[in-house]
Every structure is written in structure tokens, then in C-alpha cells.
Amino acid sequence: MEENKSKKQTKISELRQDIVTGDWVVIALGRGKRPGEFVKKREAYPPLLDKCPFCFPEETGQEKDVLVFRRSDGDWSLRVMPNKYPAFSRNQPVKNFEEGPYFGMSGVGYHEVIITRDHLRQIAVLDPIEVAEIVDAYQDRYINLMSKKSVNYIEIFHNHGREAGASIEHPHSQLMAIPVVSPGIQLELDGAEIYHKSNRKCAFCSIAGWEIEKKKRLIFENDNFLAFCPYSSRAAFEVWVMPKAHKPYFERITNEEKIDLGEALQKSIGAVFKTLEDPAYNFYIHTSPCDGKDYPHYHWHIEILPHTAIWAGFELSTGIEISTIEPEKAAEELRRNV
Amino acid sequence: MEENKSKKQTKISELRQDIVTGDWVVIALGRGKRPGEFVKKREAYPPLLDKCPFCFPEETGQEKDVLVFRRSDGDWSLRVMPNKYPAFSRNQPVKNFEEGPYFGMSGVGYHEVIITRDHLRQIAVLDPIEVAEIVDAYQDRYINLMSKKSVNYIEIFHNHGREAGASIEHPHSQLMAIPVVSPGIQLELDGAEIYHKSNRKCAFCSIAGWEIEKKKRLIFENDNFLAFCPYSSRAAFEVWVMPKAHKPYFERITNEEKIDLGEALQKSIGAVFKTLEDPAYNFYIHTSPCDGKDYPHYHWHIEILPHTAIWAGFELSTGIEISTIEPEKAAEELRRNV
Numbered sequence: 001m002e003e004n005k006s007k008k009q010t011k012i013s014e015l016r017q018d019i020v021t022g023d024w025v026v027i028a029l030g031r032g033k034r035p036g037e038f039v040k041k042r043e044a045y046p047p048l049l050d051k052c053p054f055c056f057p058e059e060t061g062q063e064k065d066v067l068v069f070r071r072s073d074g075d076w077s078l079r080v081m082p083n084k085y086p087a088f089s090r091n092q093p094v095k096n097f098e099e100g101p102y103f104g105m106s107g108v109g110y111h112e113v114i115i116t117r118d119h120l121r122q123i124a125v126l127d128p129i130e131v132a133e134i135v136d137a138y139q140d141r142y143i144n145l146m147s148k149k150s151v152n153y154i155e156i157f158h159n160h161g162r163e164a165g166a167s168i169e170h171p172h173s174q175l176m177a178i179p180v181v182s183p184g185i186q187l188e189l190d191g192a193e194i195y196h197k198s199n200r201k202c203a204f205c206s207i208a209g210w211e212i213e214k215k216k217r218l219i220f221e222n223d224n225f226l227a228f229c230p231y232s233s234r235a236a237f238e239v240w241v242m243p244k245a246h247k248p249y250f251e252r253i254t255n256e257e258k259i260d261l262g263e264a265l266q267k268s269i270g271a272v273f274k275t276l277e278d279p280a281y282n283f284y285i286h287t288s289p290c291d292g293k294d295y296p297h298y299h300w301h302i303e304i305l306p307h308t309a310i311w312a313g314f315e316l317s318t319g320i321e322i323s324t325i326e327p328e329k330a331a332e333e334l335r336r337n338v
Numbered sequence: 339m340e341e342n343k344s345k346k347q348t349k350i351s352e353l354r355q356d357i358v359t360g361d362w363v364v365i366a367l368g369r370g371k372r373p374g375e376f377v378k379k380r381e382a383y384p385p386l387l388d389k390c391p392f393c394f395p396e397e398t399g400q401e402k403d404v405l406v407f408r409r410s411d412g413d414w415s416l417r418v419m420p421n422k423y424p425a426f427s428r429n430q431p432v433k434n435f436e437e438g439p440y441f442g443m444s445g446v447g448y449h450e451v452i453i454t455r456d457h458l459r460q461i462a463v464l465d466p467i468e469v470a471e472i473v474d475a476y477q478d479r480y481i482n483l484m485s486k487k488s489v490n491y492i493e494i495f496h497n498h499g500r501e502a503g504a505s506i507e508h509p510h511s512q513l514m515a516i517p518v519v520s521p522g523i524q525l526e527l528d529g530a531e532i533y534h535k536s537n538r539k540c541a542f543c544s545i546a547g548w549e550i551e552k553k554k555r556l557i558f559e560n561d562n563f564l565a566f567c568p569y570s571s572r573a574a575f576e577v578w579v580m581p582k583a584h585k586p587y588f589e590r591i592t593n594e595e596k597i598d599l600g601e602a603l604q605k606s607i608g609a610v611f612k613t614l615e616d617p618a619y620n621f622y623i624h625t626s627p628c629d630g631k632d633y634p635h636y637h638w639h640i641e642i643l644p645h646t647a648i649w650a651g652f653e654l655s656t657g658i659e660i661s662t663i664e665p666e667k668a669a670e671e672l673r674r675n676v
Binding site for chain 1: 350352353354355361364366425426430437439440441443444445446491495496497501502504512516518521522523541544548552569620621622623624643648652654655657660
């Protein structure tokens with residue numbers, strides 16, 4: 001959080017709790033930023049010295065495709081290939097390491113990139129049906145990798161803009177299939193189970209029901225999905241896209257649901273794009289692990305985090321994020337731009 | 339993590355576990371960055387249109403000091419004042435809010451800034467004894483605020499550079515005394531207790547003992563403190579400064595220890611400054627809550643996080659950070675610059 005930015009302090013801030021993890025965020029109402037103040041000029045990409053690796057995968061020595069979708073004219077529209085410089089490596093033996101009090105293991109897993117055809121057309125300007133195609137690829141790769149030995153969690157995510165960690169400008173998502181489930185995710189799984197035990201219903205279903213009814217933070221809905229700014233947003237203009245029905249496992253998404261998700265995701269990212277004038281952002285899927293256990297109380301969803309704040313010493317230390325706009329106001333603005 | 343940056347992939351990455359929280363990090367060995375590749379040009383501060391609020395607190399309408407240290411010539415050397423635009427507000431009634439399934443409370447607490455005299459002298463170039471004076475101020479304010487009603491955790495932190503969230507250039511630390519303990523911190527407290535039960539010793543004492551003995555990741559030590567790159571570093575060139583003896587509570591630091599901490603902290607930050615050519619960074623104290631409970635198994639310490647990476651979709655979603663230099667190599671480099 002950047003201190004001393006605003007010129008007035010009228011209202012006291014609000015601590016809001018995440019009902020799943022128990023985590024806290026601060027909504028710093030007093031800092032009273034207007035939506036326009038969140039617009040930031042993005043850093044340009046350096047000019048390509050050579051061909052774009054994702055426009056010309058063959059010519060630039062990328063790995064061989066593991067999935068290709070083609071148009072009726074035979075040209076590809078989407079392709080998935082192993083990341084050339086993977087954070088997790090395929091076809092390696094799993095080794096455990098010990099060093100004194102410490103413990104580690106070899107980084108075995110899968111790291112893939114999901115690429116759409118056009119260098120200049122980011123998700124915000126795609127047709128909803130093209131986004132449904134991306135979701136279709138996510139599902140295909142998820143199902144292919146979930147039963148691999150040593151894969152216990154699959155993370156699918158998308159970085160847009162240099163500030164959000166995308167070093168290649170060409171629009172692409174990534175998938176990492178990894179051998180561990182982080183305590184950060186475990187906290188959410190455990191929280192969902194505890195909530196279910198106390199309330200006899202799913203926490204995310206409670207949230208979806210409330211947001212659809214009240215519409216204060218709702219941005220968009222169709223038959224199968226809703227998009228809204230979460231009550232305890234960790235970043236200004238954060239948006240969640242969630243199935244309306246109780247669904248623990250992303251990979252079981254139906255074709256009809258994929259079309260609705262494509263629409264909800266495209267509308268949400270489009271609204272963020274218009275409101276914040278093409279900001280850097282990340283989105284990622286939170287779903288149940290594929291570690292052979294059941295997670296009947298979890299409810300998968302997508303979190304979109306525009307790059308609107310710097311998480312500084314306080315946030316890094318405590319895990320409590322400070323956001324300088326009420327999610328209700330952010331939603332109002334986003335709704336206008338859907 | 340930025341993908342596709344490096345030009346070679348020789349070694350498989352390593353997953354390393356935090357023995358306290360159970361969290362995982364990825365040390366991406368194969369990306370093989372050289373230390374020099376982590377040097378980033380920092381964004382300059384815009385020229386001051388008016389006087390610096392921290393050079394001239396009286397003239398710029400800051401809040402009244404709550405602590406002042408003076409030199410023998412009568413001029414101030416350090417002062418602490420309430421943040422003019424606090425994230426948490428003093429002298430307000432605590433109110434709880436409910437909205438449907440959600441829960442929140444008013445952001446009541448204390449938010450102070452700790453300012454050293456000289457606009458141009460950051461911690462990296464201070465004398466160790468001047469850093470001990472800053473630690474002395476931290477302790478003074480901590481003790482003053484820890485018994486206040488509704489204060490359950492006190493976070494002391496320092497942001498350096500715009501990229502690390504410092505919107506004012508003048509060197510300053512901040513203190514936030516808040517009503518809640520985040521699950522992020524609770525995870526560390528719980529982990530320390532579980533480790534103690536299983537191993538009959540403190541996890542942090544095990545770490546300190548091992549690092550002092552092996553010296554692979556050690557950067558500096560004196561009678562009371564050690565500084566080292568943690569085995570499961572979350573960022574390249576991360577450094578922890580830790581008391582050698584088992585100490586759960588920062589606020590009980592003695593005068594002799596303050597002098598040693600001033601030295602260890604100044605040497606560590608100085609080494610980071612030289613190695614990465616004045617990077618943006620955050621540091622913060624992790625200590626036991628002041629919520630009236632005892633935390634005999636915890637061991638306070640300071641974490642220094644240079645701004646060497648972008649935490650993108652994967653890190654934000656999973657909480658698993660990817661670092662592209664081995665902590666052993668980072669320590670080797672930092673040792674050279676102590």
C-alpha cells in the first residue's frame with residue numbers, strides 16, 4: 001500500500017473477513033480514490049529482435065504441440081505446447097532431498113503454454129466464443145495431466161502485461177501441474193469444509209446467492225455463471241467468476257457451461273479493460289486438487305486481479321491487503337463498462 | 339515469475355519446503371541467472387513540488403510527534419508521528435458489521451511513521467549505531483501500543499523505493515497496531531508449535547544452528563544475531579536477520595542486543611544495496627502477537643525482501659513463489675559485499 005497519497009481522510013477504514021480462509025483485508029475508505037485514479041500507464045514491450053515465438057512456434061524452436069485447435073480453413077486458432085523453459089520438468093525421476101533440518105524435492109511436473117492465434121487480440125477484445133475455446137483447451141489439458149504420477153495440483157493462470165509478469169506480449173495462458181498442494185490452497189479447502197460443517201451449506205454458494213440477490217457487487221450473470229467484486233477484495237477492481245451451481249471440480253465443466261464461462265470471463269475482463277484502460281492483470285483458476293482425495297465442499301472459481309496496487313511491507317508480512325476503493329464502487333464502475 | 343527469459347535449461351528445479359509453515363517455493367536452478375541479471379533500474383521519485391513532509395514535519399502539517407530522539411546539539415535525529423493518512427484510525431469505537439454471509443469490523447488501531455533525520459541517507463549507508471537507534475524507537479512504540487485496547491498484533495515494516503510501495507522518498511519505517519491476527523501469521527505460529535511438539539526444539543533455533551555451523555547461506559553474524567539467505571527463499575536475495583538465542587518477543591530486546599541488531603540489519607541491507615545496486619526492498623519484523631496469549635515456541639526475526647521478482651498468476655494463486663537463483667549463490671554474493 002502506498003501511504004500519504006490521498007489528500008483527505010474522512011471515513012474510517014473497514015476490516016473485512018474472507019469467510020472461507022478467515023483472512024482479513026482493509027478497505028481504506030478514507031483514502032477515497034476515484035476510479036480514474038487507478039488508471040496506470042503500462043510499460044511497453046521492447047521491440048522484438050526476432051520473430052514472436054508464439055506467432056511462429058516452428059521457426060523459433062518451441063516444443064512440439066500437445067494440442068491444436070484448427071479453423072475451418074485449416075490454420076490453427078489455438079495451440080498448447082510445453083513451456084520451453086519450464087519451472088517444472090517432465091519425464092524426470094522424483095527425488096527427495098534432505099539437508100539438516102530442511103526438506104525438498106525435485107521440481108517434477110508439467111509446464112505448458114496455451115496460445116491464441118492473434119498477437120494483437122487479447123482476451124478483452126476476443127469474442128466470447130473464442131474465450132470458451134480457451135476454456136475448452138484448459139479442460140482438455142487438465143484432464144490429460146490430472147492422472148499423471150506425481151501430479152497433485154494443477155494451476156491454470158493468465159498473466160497480461162509486463163507488470164503482471166508476462167514477459168511475452170503475445171496473449172497466452174499457462175498451466176503448471178505440480179506435485180504439492182500449498183498450505184495457501186489447503187487453507188481455502190479447509191475453510192470451505194469448516195464453513196460447511198457450521199452452516200450446512202457451501203460458503204461459495206452462500207456468496208453467490210447473496211450477490212445475485214443484492215446486486216451491489218454483481219457485474220454480470222448468465223444461466224450458469226456470475227461475476228462480481230468480492231466483499232473482501234484483496235485488490236481494487238478484483239473480480240471473481242463463479243459457477244452458480246455447486247461445482248467442486250473445474251475439469252467437469254460441460255460444453256454448455258464452457259460457453260457461459262467464456263461469456264462471463266470475456267465480459268469481466270472486457271469491463272476491467274475499459275474501466276482501467278487496459279491494465280496489467282492476472283487471473284487464475286482455483287479448483288480442487290487432483291490428489292485422489294474428494295473435496296465435496298469446495299466450489300471452483302476464477303479470480304481476476306488487476307495490477308492496481310503494490311503489496312508492500314505490511315501486506316507481505318501480515319497477508320492483510322489494503323485496498324483503496326470499496327468493492328461496491330468498483331462494481332458500479334465495472335457494470336457500466338460490461 | 340517471468341517465463342522464457344533465460345537462454346538455457348540445464349538443471350531441473352527444486353521444490354523446497356518452509357519447515358515452519360509447510361509452504362513450498364521453487365528454486366528454478368535451470369534458469370541459471372547470474373547475480374548481475376537481478377539488477378534493475380529503479381523508478382525515480384518525482385521532484386518535490388513543496389517541502390518534504392518528513393524533512394519539515396511542522397511546516398507541512400504533519401501530526402504531532404509521539405516520540406523524538408535528539409542529538410547533543412538539540413536537533414532531532416529520529417521522530418515518530420501518527421501517519422497523516424492512516425490505514426487504521428485511533429480513538430474510534432470498535433464496531434462490528436454484518437452483511438448477509440459476511441463479517442467485518444471498523445479499522446481501529448494505530449498507524450505511525452518512524453523517520454530518520456536525513457533525506458538522503460538510507461539504512462544501507464547509515465552507521466550501525468544509527469540503525470540501533472531506529473530499533474530502539476521500534477521497541478519504544480511497540481511497548482507503548484501493545485497494551486492498548488483492541489490491539490492484538492503490531493506490524494513494523496520498512497518500504498524502500500517506489501516499486502516496493504514507498505511513496506515518499508525520505509527514509510521511514512511504519513508501524514501498524516491492528517485488532518486482528520491474520521491466518522497468514524497464525525500459520526507460522528501454529529507451525530512453530532507443531533515443530534516444537536514433534537522435534538522438542540524450536541524450528542528457528544534449528545535453522546539458526548544449522549546455518550551458523552554450515553555457513554553456506556550465512557552472510558553475517560555477531561554475538562547475538564545471524565543474517566542468512568533462507569533455504570526456502572521466496573525471493574532472490576531474500577535475507578533473514580534472527581536472534582541466535584530463543585526469543586519469542588521482539589519487544590523484550592535488550593540494549594546490548596539492539597546494538598548487535600543494528601549492526602546485523604545495517605550490514606545485511608548494505609550488502610543487498612551493493613550487490614543489487616540500490617534495489618527497492620521491504621523488510622518487516624515477524625514477532626508474537628500481543629493478544630494476551632503466550633507464544634513460547636515462536637522466535638521473532640526480520641525478513642528482508644528485495645524487489646527482485648514479480649509475483650504473477652502462479653504465485654498469487656498457489657502461494658508458491660518461484661525464485662531464479664539458489665539462496666546459496668545469493669549468499670555467496672552478499673557475503674562478498676558485507
